Amino acid sequence: MSTDSYSIFSVLREALRGHTGWKPAWRDAAPKPAYDVVIVGGGGHGLATAHYLAKVHGITNVAVVEKGWIGGGNVGRNTTIVRSNYLLPGNVPFYEHSLKLWEGLEQDLNYNAMVSQRGVVNLFHSDGQRDAYARRGNAMRMNGIDADLLDVPELKRILPMLDFDNARFPIKGALRQKRGGTVRHDAVAWGYARAADGRGVDIIQNCEVTGFRIEGGRIEGVETTRGFIGAKKVGLSTAGNSSRVASMAGLRLPIESHVLQAFVSEGLKPFIDTVCTFGAGHFYISQSDKGGLVFGGDIDGYNSYAQRGALPTVEDVCEGGMALMPSIGRVRMLRSWGGIMDMSMDGSPIIDHTPVEGLYLNAGWCYGGFKATPAAGDCFAHLIARDAPHPVATAYRLDRFATGRTIDEKGMGAQPNLH
């Protein structure tokens, strides 16, 4: 007898019989000749899309094709932060939908994704910045999202290690979203893969898409390194490589690929129990359950498909950290790595039809794709299944750049390396 469902009883049962009954969390599927839906990209978004296609829309004849292995891309390379502290109308409902899905994720998937709502604290350093953050907090609360403005005494209680009296960037307070936090990123990929597989979805690893078969403007299937796979509908969920994949279907996207680095320190005793972001530079930090400080900052700032970054950005990120909390100065950095981001022209994503009938696009996540994983999957599945956008994702249109309806949360204009 094998163990399919995870619970305290299955753990006890397996403990008593030497853990001989655990099954692989998902099958190593070989491609069938054809599917109703093929999702290109077995990252968090692709797997979540497959899960919601099967669970919400009852479409189970689905394949997820992945060029490498599940969890080997950006879903395993991010700093695991989840939050919904957005300002603009196009973004607010979407990211709050995502955070609500995070809150119920583990029950939904029967998988421990270590969802930890430890709070996200955005520091401000000037009167002007306080006003901007108060405005953002008010916008969130008007949409029913939790936000509170912290003064310095309260902040000192939560984050005593900060350099409050920094001569250049004194800390004046913070905007906090208590429901924000972190989620174990690999477990998100594995949990969605397992749940989708359990509903009959084929997860096909080491299967790279090399082209699309398009007849009369309609998708017929995908050419892969493991042969042709027919499909009535194809969803692209290949952030980082969206331009490259979409170009095989003749599309040109409003996206540049950039590298974002992330860092982890050696393991420490409990030091910081929330997510904290520096308001005067770009630096964000949290502590993993293993003890390492997990932190990051800006993208490197130039087009890159190399999953590694350059040293000036490492220095810049560490300087941000030192300005914020000088006490980490002698902590050793254990590892740094890079992931390739779809930097869109307005800093916001795209979940939409393409000009090719039956081909759908989920792209342009910049460096905010992880927190969006459940909602992106849900909304992309909705679009594919019903050919209409999910109500919370109606603004993420591909044609918004031509119609002037861009969603520029940071107000930077069409300059991807500044978002």
Added chain:
Amino acid sequence: MRIACPHCGTRGLDEFAYLGDATVVRPDPSAENAETAFVEYVYLRDNPAGRHRELWSHALGCQSWLVVTRDVRTHAIESVENARDVATARDQGAGQ
């Protein structure tokens, strides 16, 4: 990554500022299809995984605008040219 500025020699990355794709050309605003052409010029990019021609400014050096040809998978730089020379050559119909 180090960039060989034609005026200052080889310098570290932190002296340079990045603008983006150097192959897009500002369209003629009086052309029939100007609206479409401007959308493509402002927003759409080839974003190739390979050889990429891109604009850099030697911001903390001589402040020249440069066209760098680089492989974005390896960061190997093929050539560095003065942006002015590239633009002049293009205007004379001999550009790339």
